[in-house]
Amino acid sequence: MTSSIRVRATANRDITEVQALIQHPMDSGFVKDAKGELIPPHFIQELKFACNGKEVFVADWGPAVSKDPYVKFSFKGAKKGDDLKISWTDNKGGSDETTAKIV
Amino acid sequence: MTTHTGPHPTRRLILQGAVSVALIGLGNLPFAPARAAANDKYPEEAFKQKSEADAIKALYGRTAEPSDKVKLDAPEIAENGAVVPISVTTTLDKVTSISFFVAENPNALAASYRVPDGTMPAVANRLKMAKTTNVVAIVEADGKLFSATKEVKVTVGGCGG
Numbered sequence: 001m002t003s004s005i006r007v008r009a010t011a012n013r014d015i016t017e018v019q020a021l022i023q024h025p026m027d028s029g030f031v032k033d034a035k036g037e038l039i040p041p042h043f044i045q046e047l048k049f050a051c052n053g054k055e056v057f058v059a060d061w062g063p064a065v066s067k068d069p070y071v072k073f074s075f076k077g078a079k080k081g082d083d084l085k086i087s088w089t090d091n092k093g094g095s096d097e098t099t100a101k102i103v
Numbered sequence: 104m105t106t107h108t109g110p111h112p113t114r115r116l117i118l119q120g121a122v123s124v125a126l127i128g129l130g131n132l133p134f135a136p137a138r139a140a141a142n143d144k145y146p147e148e149a150f151k152q153k154s155e156a157d158a159i160k161a162l163y164g165r166t167a168e169p170s171d172k173v174k175l176d177a178p179e180i181a182e183n184g185a186v187v188p189i190s191v192t193t194t195l196d197k198v199t200s201i202s203f204f205v206a207e208n209p210n211a212l213a214a215s216y217r218v219p220d221g222t223m224p225a226v227a228n229r230l231k232m233a234k235t236t237n238v239v240a241i242v243e244a245d246g247k248l249f250s251a252t253k254e255v256k257v258t259v260g261g262c263g264g
Contacts, residue, residue: 056221063231
């Protein structure tokens with residue numbers, strides 16, 4: 001199965017820019033389906049980024065984050081070739097993780 | 104209300120079953136002691152608050168002051184409230200977290216980011232907006248809260264209902 005996480009981490013001198021795109025419905029719990037039934041909330045709650053064993057960014061998300069969420073941030077202390085680990089968990093206990101090489 | 108006797112009740116039961124299972128699953132999680140460490144656990148309570156003020160209180164336990172050192176970038180008009188690109192940068196030092204609130208969403212807190220040492224105090228993301236309202240970004244820096252606010256006009260709401 002392909003990962004739900006697409007990530008690009010680019011090192012420029014001592015700053016690494018990270019862009020991540022995750023496939024997830026991010027159902028808010030306020031939307032009705034075609035039959036008029038509420039679609040229960042289903043959204044990513046925690047998204048973590050770790051580099052060389054150190055947490056570099058953590059997102060706490062509610063259902064107001066858009067479908068297939070996107071996030072961008074930058075951090076110091078990494079270099080090209082280092083591993084960036086990305087993991088998420090959602091409100092139904094679902095999760096996924098991947099590791100990207102910093103380029 | 105209509106009184107359907109068709110397949111509706113069954114489906115509802117099945118859905119309720121699924122929700123119960125999800126709730127039982129959540130019950131196994133260790134519940135965070137109320138705001139003991141606002142910065143290292145998922146802020147369950149803050150996400151449940153309806154108003155922006157209550158959400159800020161639940162997340163941080165204090166109030167924010169507007170600051171021109173917080174730059175909130177959001178569109179004037181969002182054609183599609185389901186996907187509104189919003190970002191924040193700041194020139195403040197010692198930033199430990201950045202949070203986004205959409206004032207008139209059903210729950211005001213949209214996203215909160217923990218910014219460890221060595222991570223730049225800037226984040227871009229995409230949020231849903233139910234209708235035209237203020238977007239508020241809060242930056243926690245050196246233990247204090249600073250905010251920036253911008254009204255975003257929404258043509259088509261993004262929260263359904």
